[in-house]
Amino acid sequence: MLPEFGFGVLLVGFIVTVYSGFAAWYGVRNKSASLVESARRAQLLTFPLLTIAAGVLIYLLVNNHFEVSFVYEVTSRSMPTYLKVTAWWGGQAGSLLFWAWLLAMFTSAVTVRKWERDLEFLPWVIVVSSITLAFFVGMVVFYENPFTRFWDIGGQVVPSLFAPSANATVFTPDDGQGLNPLLRHPGMVIHPPMLYLGFVSFVIPYAFAMAALITGRSDDRWIRITRRWTLWAWLFLSLGLVLGGRWAYDVLGWGGYWGWDPVEIAAFMPWLTGTAFLHSVMIQEKRGLLKHWNMILIILTYALVVFGTFLTRSGVLSSVHAFANSPIGPLFMAFVSLTLIASVALLIKRWPELKSETEMKSMLSREALFLFNNLLFMGILIVCFWGVISPLASELFTGTKITVGPPYYERATGPLFAGLLFLMAIAPLSAWGHSTVQTLGRALWKSALAASILTVGLVFTYTKNIYALIGFFLISFVFFATVHEFWRGANARMKAQDENFFAALGRLMGRNRRRYGGYIIHISMALMAIGILGIEIFQIETQGTVASGESLELADYRVEYRELASWDDFGSAVNYTRSVVDIYENGIFIGQLYPRIDYYYDSQQNMTIPGQHATLKDDLYILLVDWQPVSNQGATFKIYVNPLVNWMWIGSLTFLFGLMFAAWPDKDPADEPVRKRVGAGGRQASAAD
Amino acid sequence: MKVNKFFIGGAFIFAAIILLIATSTQANAEYFMTVDELNAEGAAAVNKSVRLSGAVLGDTIQYDASTLTLTFEIAHVPGDNAEIEAQGGLAMVLHEAVSDPSRARVKVVYEGVMPDLLRNEAQAIMTGTLGEDGVFHAEELLLKCPTKYEEAVPEQAASN
Numbered sequence: 088m089l090p091e092f093g094f095g096v097l098l099v100g101f102i103v104t105v106y107s108g109f110a111a112w113y114g115v116r117n118k119s120a121s122l123v124e125s126a127r128r129a130q131l132l133t134f135p136l137l138t139i140a141a142g143v144l145i146y147l148l149v150n151n152h153f154e155v156s157f158v159y160e161v162t163s164r165s166m167p168t169y170l171k172v173t174a175w176w177g178g179q180a181g182s183l184l185f186w187a188w189l190l191a192m193f194t195s196a197v198t199v200r201k202w203e204r205d206l207e208f209l210p211w212v213i214v215v216s217s218i219t220l221a222f223f224v225g226m227v228v229f230y231e232n233p234f235t236r237f238w239d240i241g242g243q244v245v246p247s248l249f250a251p252s253a254n255a256t257v258f259t260p261d262d263g264q265g266l267n268p269l270l271r272h273p274g275m276v277i278h279p280p281m282l283y284l285g286f287v288s289f290v291i292p293y294a295f296a297m298a299a300l301i302t303g304r305s306d307d308r309w310i311r312i313t314r315r316w317t318l319w320a321w322l323f324l325s326l327g328l329v330l331g332g333r334w335a336y337d338v339l340g341w342g343g344y345w346g347w348d349p350v351e352i353a354a355f356m357p358w359l360t361g362t363a364f365l366h367s368v369m370i371q372e373k374r375g376l377l378k379h380w381n382m383i384l385i386i387l388t389y390a391l392v393v394f395g396t397f398l399t400r401s402g403v404l405s406s407v408h409a410f411a412n413s414p415i416g417p418l419f420m421a422f423v424s425l426t427l428i429a430s431v432a433l434l435i436k437r438w439p440e441l442k443s444e445t446e447m448k449s450m451l452s453r454e455a456l457f458l459f460n461n462l463l464f465m466g467i468l469i470v471c472f473w474g475v476i477s478p479l480a481s482e483l484f485t486g487t488k489i490t491v492g493p494p495y496y497e498r499a500t501g502p503l504f505a506g507l508l509f510l511m512a513i514a515p516l517s518a519w520g521h522s523t524v525q526t527l528g529r530a531l532w533k534s535a536l537a538a539s540i541l542t543v544g545l546v547f548t549y550t551k552n553i554y555a556l557i558g559f560f561l562i563s564f565v566f567f568a569t570v571h572e573f574w575r576g577a578n579a580r581m582k583a584q585d586e587n588f589f590a591a592l593g594r595l596m597g598r599n600r601r602r603y604g605g606y607i608i609h610i611s612m613a614l615m616a617i618g619i620l621g622i623e624i625f626q627i628e629t630q631g632t633v634a635s636g637e638s639l640e641l642a643d644y645r646v647e648y649r650e651l652a653s654w655d656d657f658g659s660a661v662n663y664t665r666s667v668v669d670i671y672e673n674g675i676f677i678g679q680l681y682p683r684i685d686y687y688y689d690s691q692q693n694m695t696i697p698g699q700h701a702t703l704k705d706d707l708y709i710l711l712v713d714w715q716p717v718s719n720q721g722a723t724f725k726i727y728v729n730p731l732v733n734w735m736w737i738g739s740l741t742f743l744f745g746l747m748f749a750a751w752p753d754k755d756p757a758d759e760p761v762r763k764r765v766g767a768g769g770r771q772a773s774a775a776d
Numbered sequence: 777m778k779v780n781k782f783f784i785g786g787a788f789i790f791a792a793i794i795l796l797i798a799t800s801t802q803a804n805a806e807y808f809m810t811v812d813e814l815n816a817e818g819a820a821a822v823n824k825s826v827r828l829s830g831a832v833l834g835d836t837i838q839y840d841a842s843t844l845t846l847t848f849e850i851a852h853v854p855g856d857n858a859e860i861e862a863q864g865g866l867a868m869v870l871h872e873a874v875s876d877p878s879r880a881r882v883k884v885v886y887e888g889v890m891p892d893l894l895r896n897e898a899q900a901i902m903t904g905t906l907g908e909d910g911v912f913h914a915e916e917l918l919l920k921c922p923t924k925y926e927e928a929v930p931e932q933a934a935s936n
Contacts, residue, residue: 490808491806499797725889
């Protein structure tokens with residue numbers, strides 16, 4: 088009964104979505120206010136409908152309705168309730184429904200909040216998001232239905248939505264297959280929803296961009312309306328990426344957090360265009376430049392978001408993330424292609440109207456440096472895209488299938504990331520409109536000098552690796568230049584307003600949240616870069632089998648194996664094998680670690696949980712590889728020392744803080760009066776952004 | 777004049793990116809191969825960076841934990857997704873590859889931690905090189921167990 092109800096609600100949701108898009112389009116074309124209103128109400132109905140469908144699915148998941156094939160695939164009796172709820176996005180059908188549910192929620196939020204104010208755009212926003220929503224809901228209704236059940240026809244079990252024949256009865260397996268144990272981790276519980284939140288939020292700025300193109304409004308109104316959406320989208324996407332990295336580091340047991348896996352790259356690509364977009368919209372707001380470019384970036388981001396969802400869900404590329412091959416692959420490709428063609432056609436139609444309002448003059452002006460930043464982001468995107476499609480492309484052109492691994496990405500993106508760091512140090516200090524080597528040099532020489540001194544110090548104390556030194560120089564340059572900028576701003580305000588330093592700093596930052604939030608993010612990027620350099624260049628490892636009381640040594644550490652215990656937890660059907668090792672640093676005992684292996688009976692799969700000793704200097708990361716069960720005498724360990732890697736996580740936290748600082752709601756940017764564009768000259772004028 | 781300056785700057789960056797991609801691809805290209813293709817190339821494939829995939833034969837898995845040396849054999853499976861689909865999906869193809877003794881096989885050596893997913897009928901995707909001894913030396917080992925994720929019909933079906 089319930090599965091039929093859930094499916095019925097989904098079907099109604101699909102029809103309502105299609106109606107809403109069509110009514111909005113027809114209504115706005117024929118200036119029928121009542122039809123547009125009807126479209127809006129239909130749109131508002133999609134969210135409760137999808138919520139009910141999702142609620143039904145969650146009810147089925149939590150209550151072990153294994154006759155539903157989706158429930159059978161992703162849950163089992165031994166799973167705790169919270170994991171059964173989050174199994175909603177643990178499989179293909181459920182995650183597509185999750186995507187659609189988020190989009191319905193966001194679109195409703197947009198149409199509820201400022202309907203009167205943004206009336207010129209919103210009907211078109213409904214059209215665009217309804218097309219997207221209809222695609223995803225349609226996918227769930229017609230191809231990947233989470234309410235499909237098992238039916239028994241004379242001893243043969245077939246999956247089907249409704250009874251396949253008159254004599255068929257519903258078949259209920261005793262227990263489900265259970266969620267892949269690798270996914271039963273707190274990080275995995277929130278990583279996919281974060282990524283999806285990020286993915287889906289980018290649909291909103293895209294919908295506004297399309298609305299602006301359709302209505303022919305060529306100013307930056309759409310950017311101002313969606314500024315905060317974009318920031319939150321970027322926040323969630325970034326958070327999703329970081330959480331995914333942390334999960335990989337804690338669970339996958341390969342001593343790293345990023346493997347240039349195609350699916351990781353699929354989530355990384357919209358982040359690249361989104362980041363470029365965040366920067367270049369500022370140029371349009373301040374200077375009225377790069378209007379075409381912003382449109383291209385948001386169109387690309389949207390396409391990459393859908394493409395990314397497709398890559399993670401299609402199995403077209405071999406990857407640890409790959410789910411099953413499924414018929415939805417070609418449909419996704421068709422949808423991406425169609426929306427891309429339609430968007431580009433619209434852009435071409437409006438091309439002349441999006442002319443820049445001024446000209447870019449100086450190569451060192453802030454807008455020019457932002458443009459270079461954008462080019463570098465695009466460069467990294469091209470590197471990634473080429474890497475992902477190289478097997479397909481090479482087979483098409485040369486007949487042999489060629490692929491590229493992590494070394495390709497590291498080598499090709501390394502210099503581009505270095506370029507980005509360099510720009511991160513100098514661009515915030517360059518002036519809008521016009522800037523010269525002299526003015527930039529005056530603003531930057533102290534920071535550059537400090538970074539050089541630090542780097543020379545590192546040569547004598549830490550490393551002589553040239554790539555590492557270049558990296559550390561750039562990182563410290565960013566750090567000093569940005570901190571100097573805080574100091575300079577607060578100092579100026581302190582003198583002008585007669586405040587003490589901290590009050591001045593606080594007010595300065597509070598008045599220019601996007602700017603100073605952005606700077607905090609820059610500093611966070613520098614911190615994260617320290618961690619990346621550490622693991623990329625300085626990671627060392629060793630492995631060996633030792634008897635109880637014996638040790639393995641690596642760098643300053645000595646790892647002494649003590650004992651090992653193995654036991655069953657029948658409640659959750661897991662066998663735990665837990666080893667105990669003593670850790671010594673330079674001969675001094677610093678603690679015990681417990682690397683372990685969890686064996687999941689229902690899916691017959693191991694999960695290797697490392698023991699970690701984390702400090703700012705490095706991370707000692709110990710994996711239990713194997714043990715001799717009979718004698719209990721020996722165990723095999725693999726040990727990594729990952730220098731500086733924790734700066735990665737520290738940077739992630741400050742990054743989160745910076746983003747919240749920049750994006751936290753105060754006054755809606757769209758309600759602010761349009762400021763005069765900044766002319767050539769003053770940095771002072773720009774301090775007011 | 778002004779426009780030219782930016783055009784040159786942009787073109788310079790663009791050219792640098794293309795150069796980076798081209799040289800990095802060249803330096804790090806790996807050839808996708810099936811077991812059949814690897815055997816067909818024979819000596820010509822020795823020391824070439826190859827990405828090889830095949831079905832793991834469970835009985836052949838041997839692991840020496842003291843040296844972390846893992847050896848196993850894989851059987852040929854088609855490399856083309858469409859072909860796999862035509863033969864009834866990945867799970868079916870892997871199952872048949874393992875059950876068919878006449879399939880081409882190759883021995884694999886891998887040094888490192890035994891992956892959690894390594895078992896009979898898993899798909900192994902490896903990068904490495906073919907040694908002159910005819911053994912494939914894997915540097916990287918990735919495993920996929922399609923039965924985990926695919927819409928599987930419950931096993932109880934048979935007993936009903």
